[in-house]
Amino acid sequence: MNGALFGTLLAGGLAALDATPVAQTLVSQPLVTATVLGLLWGDWPTALAVGIVLQILAASTLPIGARTPEDYSVGGVAGAGVALLLASVAPFEHVRQAASLIGVLVGMTAASLYVPVLRWQRRLNEGLARWCEASLRRGFERSLTQAQWAAVALAFALGVAVCGAWLALAQAAVPLVERESLRIAGVWNLLQPFWLGFGIAQLLNAFVQRRLERAGVFAATLVAAWLVLVAGTP
Amino acid sequence: MSEPLGPGTLFAIGLRANLLQATWNFERQQGLGWAFALAPALRELYPDHGERMRRLAEHTAFFNTQPTLASIALGAAARLEEQRATGGEGDEQGMARLKAVLGSTLAAVGDRLFWFTLRPFAAVAGVLLAMTWREPALGAAALWAIYAIPHLALRFSGVGWGYREGPGILSGRLRTRMERVMRALAAIGCALLGVTLAWALAPAGEPRPIAVQCSLAGGLGLGLLTAQRARPSPTRWALALGVLALGWVLLRRGS
Numbered sequence: 001m002n003g004a005l006f007g008t009l010l011a012g013g014l015a016a017l018d019a020t021p022v023a024q025t026l027v028s029q030p031l032v033t034a035t036v037l038g039l040l041w042g043d044w045p046t047a048l049a050v051g052i053v054l055q056i057l058a059a060s061t062l063p064i065g066a067r068t069p070e071d072y073s074v075g076g077v078a079g080a081g082v083a084l085l086l087a088s089v090a091p092f093e094h095v096r097q098a099a100s101l102i103g104v105l106v107g108m109t110a111a112s113l114y115v116p117v118l119r120w121q122r123r124l125n126e127g128l129a130r131w132c133e134a135s136l137r138r139g140f141e142r143s144l145t146q147a148q149w150a151a152v153a154l155a156f157a158l159g160v161a162v163c164g165a166w167l168a169l170a171q172a173a174v175p176l177v178e179r180e181s182l183r184i185a186g187v188w189n190l191l192q193p194f195w196l197g198f199g200i201a202q203l204l205n206a207f208v209q210r211r212l213e214r215a216g217v218f219a220a221t222l223v224a225a226w227l228v229l230v231a232g233t234p
Numbered sequence: 235m236s237e238p239l240g241p242g243t244l245f246a247i248g249l250r251a252n253l254l255q256a257t258w259n260f261e262r263q264q265g266l267g268w269a270f271a272l273a274p275a276l277r278e279l280y281p282d283h284g285e286r287m288r289r290l291a292e293h294t295a296f297f298n299t300q301p302t303l304a305s306i307a308l309g310a311a312a313r314l315e316e317q318r319a320t321g322g323e324g325d326e327q328g329m330a331r332l333k334a335v336l337g338s339t340l341a342a343v344g345d346r347l348f349w350f351t352l353r354p355f356a357a358v359a360g361v362l363l364a365m366t367w368r369e370p371a372l373g374a375a376a377l378w379a380i381y382a383i384p385h386l387a388l389r390f391s392g393v394g395w396g397y398r399e400g401p402g403i404l405s406g407r408l409r410t411r412m413e414r415v416m417r418a419l420a421a422i423g424c425a426l427l428g429v430t431l432a433w434a435l436a437p438a439g440e441p442r443p444i445a446v447q448c449s450l451a452g453g454l455g456l457g458l459l460t461a462q463r464a465r466p467s468p469t470r471w472a473l474a475l476g477v478l479a480l481g482w483v484l485l486r487r488g489s
Binding site: 020021022023024025026027029031032034035036038039044048051052055056057058059060061062063069070101104105108109111112122123125126128129130132133136137139141144145147148151152155180183184186187189190191193194195196197198199200201202203204205206207208209213214215217218219220221222223224225226229230232 | 252253255256257258259260261262265266267269270273283284286287288290291294301302349350353354356357358360361364365370371373374377378381382385386420421423424425426427428429430431432433434435436438439441442445446447449450451452453454455456457458460461462467468469470471472473475476477479480483484
């Protein structure tokens with residue numbers, strides 16, 4: 001388990017880097033990080049259950065205007081990590097489902113609470129930028145590289161620290177999962193489809209953009225896919 | 235005119251563009267990352283240390299655009315710096331104008347293409363594959379590949395592209411092509427969402443219990459209603475309802 005915990009912390013740091021400071025390749029998206037964590041913890045079903053819900057919500061969270069959106073990179077790692085930690089308590093399906101519900105809630109909370117952390121980090125970067133410009137004007141060329149790497153190190157450290165804090169807090173939820181896993185699993189069985197539907201609607205709205213033909217494509221595909229799935233033939 | 239900036243320098247700019255947002259801040263936004271990415275070109279163009287430092291400091295000023303397409307602006311800026319260095323046209327004001335014009339124009343196109351279309355499209359494709367295929371890593375791999383391949387290809391090739399074409403790169407033809415790509419991705423995205431919803435209702439052809447289907451329909455209905463409002467965010471709605479549902483069930487424990 002120590003290896004998996006260490007891997008989760010590392011994933012938190014790397015996800016915090018990919019989200020904005022380095023490369024932005026979407027390797028930090030919840031589905032990708034949850035898949036990696038599923039491999040680390042040896043529990044794909046829990047990881048994917050959490051990753052899918054968080055991914056559909058992350059995709060419908062758009063950076064509109066000057067708003068700093070919820071950060072699902074660290075949130076995704078924290079959510080999947082907590083779910084995997086709680087699911088390792090007992091090898092039962094209802095424990096896995098209860099852990100998934102708490103993981104998704106932690107993921108969303110962590111994504112929301114990371115916004116002020118990001119704002120603080122960006123305020124620190126302002127000071128770094130001013131220092132760098134002044135150093136360049138004094139002829140100190142390496143200050144540019146030093147400023148970049150300092151910001152990268154800060155982002156990585158924050159990702160690791162926040163994921164570590166959530167994993168530590170998750171220990172407090174272990175008795176709750178042990179005691180109430182059946183009830184919580186019942187809530188998961190209703191909330192999971194609700195969240196999926198909610199996220200699908202948000203994405204549909206983003207794609208359709210009040211164009212009737214796109215809504216038609218969605219409706220036609222839904223009916224056709226339903227017929228293929230249920231009846232077996234179109 | 236000779237072209238002192240070789241492919242190696244343009245590649246180095248593309249590579250450094252990966253750190254364009256490392257020091258993102260509210261004051262200069264990508265300004266420092268921009269100067270960092272352009273540094274290899276300035277090193278080649280200005281052998282004089284003092285002159286190079288002045289140019290680098292100048293480039294740390296405000297800049298912001300969509301990070302993938304920023305490579306095009308970097309290429310165009312490298313071209314203008316080359317003209318400045320060889321005594322051709324271009325001055326500090328000209329560079330500031332180029333950054334302002336390209337920054338806002340590329341952001342307008344890039345935000346729609348990458349943030350509002352390709353990213354949700356990759357997510358839907360990834361989620362659908364993760365839900366339907368037995369191979370658990372396929373969804374994540376598809377999500378990553380659908381976004382990262384065009385993103386990284388444009389990040390590296392965009393520098394050379396912007397360098398060759400200059401600010402004229404944003405011609406009507408390119409915009410028309412990008413609009414076509416966005417329309418196609420949006421239509422395919424709608425189709426993928428239809429399949430995802432059908433699978434959520436009846437995975438592998440087995441219809442889920444009516445309570446689950448009602449919950450899915452409820453989420454869909456509330457999602458469509460809340461999507462018409464910019465605030466609060468989808469996350470706040472989803473989180474609030476999740477906490478309420480869990481709290482209600484746990485508090486009913488004794489009853």
